[in-house]
Amino acid sequence: MDFDMRAFAADLCRFPSTAGREAAAADFVEGRLDDLGFETDAWNADPAILAEHPSFPDDLGEADVAGRRSVGGVLELGEVADASDPADSVPAIVLNGHIDVVPAEPAEWSSDPFEPAWGRTDTDGDGIDGAGDTLTARGAADMKSGVAACVGAALDVREAVEAGELALPAGGLRVVVEAVAGEEDGGYGAATAALANPYPFERDAAIVAEPTELRPVVATEGSLMARLELTGRxxxxxxxxxxEDVLPRFEAIRQAFMELETERGESVTHPLYEEFPVPWPVVCGTVEAGSWASTVPATLAAEFRIGVAPGETVDEVEAAFRARLDEVVAGDPWLREHPPTFERFSVQFEASEVAVDEPIVEAARAGLVDAGLPDPEPTGGTYGADSRHYVAAGIPTVLLGPGDILEAHDPDETVAWSEVEEARAAIAAAVGRFGEDYSGSAAK
Incomplete structure (x- = not known):
């Protein structure tokens, strides 16, 4: 069956696959992969496994993971032996993307966010549409077009093998395409797959096709999610x-946290993050205070997202901010008598990093060159990604995909289709390079 990547991406974008509603999109991908000759396997997020994971709450139940369905499709290329054989040494590379999306506010969009719109690019800034199609929809950039590129890349590798254009390692090559649930709120699908391998073989490396503008990203930032609660009178x-007004006290704490953000930006250094004006951001995303306009506010709850650098742990960063909070409390008699609480909530993201000389990173860079694209230096991202789950499981992983991360979560989220095509070619070439250069020492 032929693969129409444009139609696949557009159809996938029609699913409003927000948190807990990924199952229909996963079933769609599974059906298409079946039709295209992949051996498929689907899995649901496992609350028992995730409750033991440090990133997730320890009280997860079945209701918390309902609808969080993921799917993987495997192509076995060459003379692949029985995967149950302990001597199996066939390399396997995972091409991963997430199918969940963040909610969209239709009033902020120029069209229905779940009805994909094809447009044209203003290539020279003169306001006149030029060459190059664009796809606009929720998930177009983050990251259903990346999933489409992974499927296309895997098929291109199969075609190259069948045409005798790609040399395989002894025993063959396995290419896995994954479409996983729950990345936006912690990585439910990827974490389950990383900890409870759904395949009867080991995985040697992975490419996650997040929107990186086709630049290899080898480090991702972690984040501490913590809720501050204050009590006044x-x-x-x-x-x-x-x-006793809680607002000035909250502002003193927030200012202390922002000062610590500045200090950490100077003292916690990383060569891949020098380009960012604020490498380890601190954002207070929500604040709720008081109960009535004519009453001194006596309660406040604020939620913070605090960046964690590669090489740090969430525990270490939490301790630093708790210590700074204690300093503010020590200087305020009311707070000393009525100490605030500062507790984690939701999902915690650990930072992650792989070396720039990992075979999968070198293969990604070589794949870009083979596809006729620039070879930019690997960089880091100030966001989290599912790559951390695979890296933690001993699977070296690089981010490489189409689109701009600045489009993620935005109204009128758009990706340039030419970049999706380039991503397909680059990822296919990277898989080919990884297979050709595999020596049995990449991960096994």
Whole structure:
């Protein structure tokens, strides 16, 4: 069966696969992979496994993972032996993408976010449409077009092998395409796959096709998610001196955290993050305070997202911010008597990194060159990605995919289709390079 990558990406973007609603999109991908000759396997997020994972809450139940379905498709190329054989040394490379998306606010979009729109690119900035199609939809950049590119790349590798254009390692090559659930809120599908391998063979390396503008990303930032809660004393707004206002105290804490952000930007260094003005960002994303406009606010809850550098742990960063909070508390008599709480919530992201000379990174760079594209130096990302789960499981992983991360989560999320085509060619070439250069020492 022929593979129409444009139609596949557009059809996949039609699924409103927000958190907990990924199953229909996974079933669609599974059906298409079956039709294209992949051996498929699907799995649901496993609450028992995830509850033991440091990134996830320890009280996960079946209801928390309902609908979080992922799928993998395997192409076995060459004379692949029985995977159950302990002596099996056939290399396997995973091409991974997530099928979940963040919610979209239709009022902010120029079209229905789940009805893909094809457009044209203003290539020279004169306001006149030029050459180059674009795809606009929720998930177009982050990252359903990347999933499409992975499928196309795997098929291109199969075609090259069948045409005798690609040399395989002894015993053959396995190419796995994964479409996983729950990346946006912690990596439910990828973490389950990393910890409970759904395949009867080991995995040697992975490429995650996040929107990197076709630049290899070898380090991803972690994040601490923590909720601050303050207690004051209410009073009538006409006599505020009788109360204890939580807002100035919150601002003192927030300012202390921002000062620590600046200090950490100078003291916690990493060569891949020198290009970022704020390498380890601290953002207070939500604040809820008070109960009535005419009452001194006596309660406040604020949620922070705090960046964790590669080489650090979430525990270490949490300890640093707790220590800074303790300094503010020590200087305020009310807070000393009514100490705030600062507790984790939701999912924690650990930082992740692979060496730039890992075979999969070198293969990705060589694949870009083979596809006639620039060979940019590997970099780091100030975001988290599913790559960390595979790296933690001993599977070297690089991010490489089409689109701009700045489009992720934005209204009118758009990807240049020419870049999706280039990603397909580069990823296929990278798989070929990895297979050709495999010596049995990449991961096994």
């Amino acid at each position: 209410s009073a009538h707004a006409a006599t505020p001196w009788r109360g």
